Amino acid sequence: MAAGGISERVLGRYAGRGREAGGGRRPRPPVFVWAPALLVSLGLLLPPAYLIVRSLDGGLLDFWEVVSEANTLLVLGRSVLLAATVTLAAVSVAVPLAWLTVRTDLPARRLWAVLGALPLVIPSYVGGFVLISALGPRGMLQGSLERFGVERLPEIYGFPGAALALTLFTYPYVFLTVRSALKNLDPAMEEASRILGVGAFRTFFRVTLPNLRPAIVAGALLVTLYTLSDFGVVSLLQYNTFSREIYIQYRSAFDRTPAAILGLMLVCLTATILFVEGRTRGRAAYHRSAAGAARRAGTVALGAWRWPALGFCFGLVSLALFVPIGVLVFWLVRGVLAGEALNPLWQAALNSAYVSALAALATAACALPVAVLAVRYRGRMSSAVEKLSYLGYALPGIALALSLVFFGANYAPWAYQTLWLLVFAYVINFLPQALGATRSGLLQVKPSVEEAARGLGKGPLRVLAGVTAPLASPGILAGGALVFLTTMKELPATLLLSPTGYETLAMRVWSATSEAFFARAAAPALLLILISALPMYLLTIREPEGGEKKGEGP
Template identity: 35%
Template structure:
């Protein structure tokens, strides 16, 4: 019997093909994944085409003009000031929570990640409510730092929790003090977490529209939106989009190069010891005050003003004839977008895990490049393509859901890859060796094992869609309003009380994303 099973398993494995550079055995998935990758490259192709169609002389004149130089300066200083601030706050908070005798560490760990539940444009709304004169670079840096430092804190805390303390203990035995050990041993091992977190912060800064438009701070995204509204599909707006996309691609390349080739994993026998906990002693109170001030400004401050405006507005601001359809449409787009995104990401994840090759890596990379583009560029690409090639699809739900899928597919892809990696392919092969068809084996073995990862990825996509603003403003059908667009309409009309219910609901819908991120980071460190 075992001999028969071995022969069957060998026949199954023989179907993998003899060409290591090309995926084989799943031609249907390969075709679907290739189509998904080609569609995801459409925004990049749009930017390249519009740049060429504009003509060299016109493109140079539009790019090298004072307005573009002003936007470049604003964006440069925004990134230069915000990213280091997020890195310092994120690492300091992660070190206090994971490596010191901080009281209430578990509570602080949750509170420091919670600001991600507050969309940046809601944060800006709260600050403008408190200080109507807020404007300019300093205001943008403040709001962006408070909104995005958790993007550094979460990976830094996860990395600190799983670092092997043996190196630190060796450095301490050689006479290095705690600060020397941190800067010379611990901090270099955080390189991947810091470069990844810094990249996420930078891409959010380039893509953010609502937060900076509310404080009248001009960036490429706000300028493109203004250009689009004044002259639809104008050459000036297209050239601004080209510069913005180039900036995103340069950030991706810089992040890849900054990772380096050093190895940070522990390889060898034995069990990793628990990290040393540094007693704070007299620094306990200053540390508590620091974290209290940080969470108060980043989380409780916007929550206070959202609730305050709801109290000021009273029951009259709950216009159920608007609120309920907006909530329904937001949930509908979120569910549809999550389903489409997860389904489209599955072939890419399956090939990356089960059929790794240069081809599958290229398909996956194509999507990551597109998802790094701001929503406004993706929206402009779909507007132009829909009008010129498929006018019947312009301003339809189909186009909007596809745009959501391209923007947020990595959120599903990363989770799907992790789930498929935890579902051993030997079980699939064993089922097929027993006579089960590949499709039934997938449904009965692989899918149940990867279901939690599928659900987690779909949930993250759903919550990202509920907070999306720029692509929704550009692509949503006439008469369609989501929670984000209603909030934006009321807040830009200085009707802060009417905007409050939508802001509050967005925060409630975003809170589970923070919980999921925390749970994923705990799983990554085996907690």
């Protein structure tokens, strides 16, 4: 018993810390790694530089007056509370869903994998409207309950509604990254834990979960940053955060300096979050340390837990996907029956898909050298470059767009109102999505495989292109798909930076919902979801069949 207890403690400690990657001094990064990463970092400095210059227009006294206002501190507290709540809730539902759809004999698990990821394609402003229309006062649910004497449902506006809506439409960030990690996680340590007599549940919490830490942190970081920068949900549900306050300042005040100061505070808040995350991340490696080929983990039989697991999946997918689509279909049918004209959408759909594909390719290409630098060549420079890469995602879309409008109009007129400047804005804004997933994939690639390739005479560039990138391809593809989906529904930068006459599905949806033409907004919203479902299908449904074996249930 003593020996078994010691082995169990050692196993848990090993799973929590991982093995330090590399024992000696690390080589310097090659030029094709650090040069592109440095260029990406310089490009990311443009929006913060604009905010700093604009914030100091009125002097330090005016700057401090805005920062120290009671309303500003209240907005800061609300933003932090909402981000923390949404992140915790998203992780709590996404990790079990990922495990159920990868490791268990859940019925139709591939279907649940696709359905569980699809809420990511629903724009937040559409999700907020759907939530109000379905669950708000005088909404569809209350209307159906009036016959039973229910006159008013609990208030959904404010913090509860904003937290619920953002959780439902952001948990796929964690779900996709954790699911990708689970599919590539070698089961050797889990099997060793079971051989030592550790139960399935304790093995999951002491071995599996610690090895999923990079993926969980990467997804949670995306949820946090998305929540801080979201405007649609907090605006519709009347919860005053940084993004809503900045938008109000930009639209209502002639002097945009206060809005720039609030945007700079949001960037500082993001930098603080990234600093804390970096300090707690550790330097552990999460790849397989023993020799031999990695194997696919066995399938866990749920047994009596099958029906509760199905209920959990159905309830989550119903709230995050079935209800929004049902509400949109309701408004579409209602509009058609009322004689609402449906304008052609194919050109807008083609524009959306084209610019989203460009953004996904460009962002994935920019994320790869940054991720390689951060994972394989750790140091102060790589840490600074990686942390800087996350700042663009926390910038409010309107602040990012206006900074690039200023840059294009004054310093790059040849790029102003072109598709390339719009794609550049997408790269700045969504680089963390590709970077987090790519980093998680690289952490699971054994450095010894790359060293073996170099020992066979391959140069660093051939090793990166022929060995590292293919092995990390699940994470790279997941990051590219996240960028594609987010670009499809992005709005502020698209409105301000798109070429004249260039219209996307998101612009169609917004123009209709902003004028309360909900029936007119339903068709482009449904088409947007349909187009965005394709990359999600390719990521979640195409799994290898072989190598599976039944394991013991919990």
